[in-house]
Amino acid sequence: MTQIWEILKSYLSDLWEVIRPFLELVFLVWDQYTDWLPYNHFILLILLAIILGLPIYFLTRKRKAKKTGRLKTGRDLLKEAKWAEKNKEFIRAGELYEMTERFNQAVKMFLQGNSPDRASRVYFERLNDPKSALSVLIENGLWEQAGRLCAKLQDFNLAGEYFEKANKLQSAAEMYEKAEQFAKAGVLFEKTGFIEESANCYGRAGDFKKAGELSERVWKETLREMGKSGSGAVRKKFEDLAKRTSYYFKQSGDLKKSAWVLEQSGIKKYSAELYLLAGDKKKAAELFMEIGEVDRAMELFEQGGDTQKAMELRAQHYLKQNLLKEAAECYEKAGDFLTSADLYLRVGDKKKAGRLYLEGGDSKTAADVFYSAGEYLLSAQAYEAVGNYDMAIQVYERLNDNQKLAQLYEKMGDYYQAGLNYHKIGQSDLALRALSQVSEKSADFITAVQLIGDIYFEKKRFDQALNCYRRVIPKKPFGLDNLELYYRLGLIYEQVGQANYALNFYQQIWHLSPGYQDLGERIKNLHQKISTTAQLAVNPVMAGAGAVAQSGGFRYQMIKELGRGGMGVVYLAKDLNLQRQVALKVLPPEMNRSPEAVKNFIREAQNIAQLNNPYIVTLYDAGEYNQAYYLTMEYVEGENLRELVARWKKVPLSLGIEIFKQLALALDYAHSKRVIHRDIKPSNIMLTETQTIKVMDFGLAALFDEVRTAQTQVSGTPLYMSPEQVQGRPLDHRTDIYSMGIMMYELFTGAPPFPEQGVSYHQVHTPPRPPKELNPEIPDSLSRIILKALAKDPNQRYQNARSIYLDLSQVKER
Template sequence: MSELLHEISQPFLIVLDFSRSLVASPRPSLLNPMDSFFDLLQRLLSHPYIYGLLGLWDIYLGPVPYNRYLLAALLLLIPALLIFLVWYVRRPREITPSRLQSGKDLLRGAKRAAKQGDLVRAGELYEMSERYDLAIKMYLEGKSPARAGQVYLNRLKDPDKAIALYLKYNLYEGAAKACVQAGRYLEAGQHYVKANKPQAAAEMLERGGDWLQAGELYFQNGMFREASRCFGKTPNHHRAAESYEAYYKEVREGYHDIIPQEKAKAIADLAKKAAYYYKSAGDLSPAVSILLQAGLKPYAAELLVEQTQIDQAVELFTEAGQHLRAAEVCAGAGRPRQAAEIRAQYHMKQGQSREALRYYEEAGDYLSAADLYASQGELLKAGELFLKGGDSKTAAETFFAAGQPEKAAEAYESMGDLTRAIQAYEQAGNETKLTELYEKVQNHYEAGALYQKRGLLEKAVACFQKVGKEDYQFAEAARRLGDIYLETGKYPQALERYQQLMAQKPLSPDNLDLYYNLAVLYERLNQPQYAHTVYGRILAIHPHFKDVAMRETTLRQRISGASAPPTGSSPSLGPHDYTMVGGGPAAPVGRPGGPRYQILREIGRGGMGVVFLAKDLNLGRQVAYKVLPPELKNNPQFVANFVREAKSLAQLSHPYIVSIFDAGVEAGNYYIVMEYVEGQNLKDLLTRSRRIPITSGIQIFSQLCQALDYAHGKKVVHRDIKTGNLMWTQSQIVKVMDFGLAKVIEEAQAGRTTVAGTPYYMSPEQTLGKPVDHRTDIYSLGVTVYETLTGQVPFKEGDIGYQQIHSPPKPPKDLNSEIPEALNKIILKCLAKDPAQRYQSARDIYLELKALERQSG
């Protein structure tokens, strides 16, 4: 048995011997185990005892399958485990005193390592054995001064020597760390700078209190938050401001265009801090700039106030909605009018009209105050303020709307528009001012006529004598002179004037007054035969003219009872000329009591009748004489309404409405006598020039609004506003014709299938035959202005009625790009299909147009 055990133990002794030799090796590497394993295997297989072991294995185990493989695996596993244990024990690791039996072992290991050239290892072992001087020496000789410095710092607690050593070898980072450990932060910061460690350097400098240099390092490395923190502790406010501004922009850009609500205040605070430091540095411009970037307009405005940039500050306060603060700034800057104006605008936005009015007037903004008064219906006050504000034209228009034509006349006179002033004084009935203005404009005839009416005959004579022969009123002036001479007993002068007229105007129905006065003059000159002859010829034309029949009888009896007449022939009075109307002779047109209107020529015709230029013989002025369609005279409804409507329309007295002087029936035909307007029909004007300039169009629009506002206020609706019913005078005044005629004719045609009006201009409700009110004029006004500015009506082809009811109009700006957008919107609102969507009064349109004129002017 002993022999068997001896044989079995032989392979294991071989492995043990190999393991002992492996342990004795000085520095096994990680590759040693594998090399050793294959060497051991080779030696085992070549040993003579292995064969005996295999034989014994077979004997004891018997015929077990794979028994030799099991033995080989066992033999291989055992040495492998032994080799792993040896490697684990011999692996390189720090040797501590706990792992060594004594310092002697450390010193022995250190010497061995130094002898083998591993100086750093030797230094480690000397350091472990607390031989620090030798450790430092080995580290330095091993070119590891950093380890040497650590010995000074950590083992010997001598940071000065550590720092000196680090600096000697240019190990600035190590020196910095040593300084930090020693609490010398400023010095550490400088060493970090040399080590190119700016962030660490900045942190140390900040800890050491060198905020300026720390801030610069932070700023240079894009650490704007830390930079602003440091600069904020220094007197260099400009750098602090720049840092905060950079930090603000960095944060702001991080959110792109959408800033979370919870972050908005913090970001705004950064902008405020930047502005604060800019302000502290005395640099207000960038402070204002960053506040504006942050949308902090009130803060920027306050800084602008400090810079005395009042205009910009006020603008920013206003944009920010701080009107009262803006007003305070203006007041403090010595601008009380601007302050009052801003307060007025503020109160307007608050709906406090009365307060706004007070401040507008205090500010001297009389035009804005006037607009506001006008919008509230206080037209008289509005007119006074327009006048005070220098807008005499608007003042006059407003006075007219307020029913104050005399004040309107004064406004026109103040702006030098004497023509309109005369018209206004005529409506006011101020004959004193009229005569004064007529003389200023050298209208001597009208001045003389008024002087004559007022009984100032000497002044009347002086005026009539100034009427030139080329003046169309020269004959009438001569007649009036004769009348005055006759009245004042200056018979020779009167006879001279009458005889001059007789040579030019033979006796006719339109000058019976002249010949009547001549006959009276002959009587007073004691020339009864001449007087009798003239009376006789007057009776031949008009048997019931004044008291001619009685005078003629008296003279005839006187002549027959007296001696023969004086030698000489009767004066020649000329043929009996009659007015020609329509190409043939006709009785003079007039009313009971004598002929009054002399028809001169036809000047137009249309659906409302034929218009003639005529002369009012009683007043000596030209008029427009319109004869209405003849088929109406047989219509009972028309006859019933005509006189009533004519009287109502005659009450309309407005500078932009053609005045109606008279109405009646003559020879079975109904007529209306109107103011004669010298100018062009707007429809004809558009035919020649296609469209009217924008400024003139706005002027026409504005005047039409005033005319309609006045008429609608009198409960009169036109119903047929169109370019064909408008006259445009040389003095650029629009005149609206045919007010109310559409209503009269429509009522006369009740029961027919047609609707009175012109389809191109009719409102949807008028097209449908529904009841209409003043808003139908608003629609027609929109069409008219549309045509005036574009040269065409909104709907000119196809089923016009259908389009008026259903189709939206093309915006006028699409047809004329010069039309301002605001004016485009006004016109389209007038053309709304639903009356409730249109302007509810012409006054509303007028006010918007005045605002547009001011913006463009």
């Protein structure tokens, strides 16, 4: 109860003091009579609230208008309107005034009720005052409603302005379009994304360029839709758009764009006409040709300078009439050579057809056609052009054209036939170049070597011819089939002053064929020559008389010094008798005073003279002149392997393998003759321009060193000496194999296996480092060959040089 008092006091602070005595009295009386009643005070409060609230309710409630019966009279409506106006229900009052046709009062109420759109409607519909209606809308900023009102009044321009102010751009664009303000309409349609409508408006405004650009966008979009749908309706829309777009571009002056749109839309006839208007006769002609208007297309191609197209059309026209020759001529003028060639072939003009096939790039067909027409030279050239060398060769052989045959054989890698044909036409240098490339494995190798010898013989280069024939003889023993070979050997020996050798060959041939060429006369002349000279028959090579020139004096004329060493001095000299260059080696004076040395020298020279091998330098002569002993040998042009290593550092594998295969054959041959070189080293091996080696100083170095009294150095060169040679033990042919191994190591790695300092010790005790570690490009098989040749124990080395040759032949480069 106390809380209730406190609440009342807080809300009725001032009033409390007035009603307090009254309330206390009421509570006192109430307690006397209702003390027994539970919650009596609460009940009292409720009663007091009801007593006090009822007057307030009746004073403040709004009285509702009386409900009408079935119809209200005008007086009732007016009364109710006034009551609503009095109670500030202006909208209700406006509606009631409008119903009682008191329109001005209704407008007033609607404006007071903040409903200007209703007020405007009353002005327009009830009072027929559109001006006031529009004014109300404008004053209140109702632009959209103002636009609608103007549209009703058909003032579309003003309607467009009001819609634009209301940001109703599509409606504004529509109003401007109706007002024929097409430029404004176009801008607003474009902004709102109505591109087609915008294009139409720009077109009607005369801005055809803009209209074309926008219409093209819609056309392209429709083209994509047509690709997805393909319905007839879409197709019709697409064609209409294409025509409209083309029209806009045409009106803007862009005739080519206008034509292009129609072309892309498949409307080719009108497109062709537009291209023609644009001056593009070629394009117009192409389209006319596509739609079948051939005559008009042909005329335009000719006018446009496209003779090719015009001729093609004429050719097609002639073909329809079966005029093949005329059609062929037109296709030829059009540049369609293959079609033209086919037609010429059909009418029987093979030569013309062949030329056109050739011009059209079909050389194979051209070759066949030329051949069938008997035009063999043209046929051969065509076969050659397409790489059919076999057929080309057959035809060139029919024409006896050795020049072309040689060139083709060379292209095909048949170097023997190439050289043979070069030789037939007298091109000896080209023949030598080709023949020198014939592989030793080829079945034509020996015949090629013989032909090389024949060419050298014809060039009077008898020493080189003799070298070649010497290689051939083991494969072609003396007999009726080989008389010419042995006859030429006799001629060479006769030319170089070896009359006995020449006579020997001539006599052998005479026994088989007495009437062979001029043998009888030559044998008779040689017998006379031998009987009237002082030449010794026992051994012409060592005849001292050979040192005398035909005019008296020493036979050899010094030209220049080539080299100097412990074994003597080597000169380039001229043989005055045979008019050829030779290498002349003169022994040191101290050797000349030793009878034993001279005796050994002559015996050794005779042994070397027996060595007939293409890879060993040829010994020409040895003798004494004015108490000086000399030796003449084949003069080799080229460079020695020491110079090759200095230039290459590491010799290419293919070249090195070929060099050592030749060296292995040379050593194998010498060893078979029981001759040991004992000083194999790079400076003693020459490499000619034809990549052929020549072993120099064969068997002389060791002999010379043994008899020198002023020197004490060990025989040979320490860097290339075998362990047994370093130790002074007995030697055999395997010492040369070790020296060859040292050379292989150096040429392929760029350095010898052992340093010069202490080399003798290393040769005997130090195993070589695997060459593959210094040059990773060396194949494993080649590395094994080198290391086997360098075995310290001779029994662990290769036992003969031919084995090295065979193993080197199996080495494959990476």
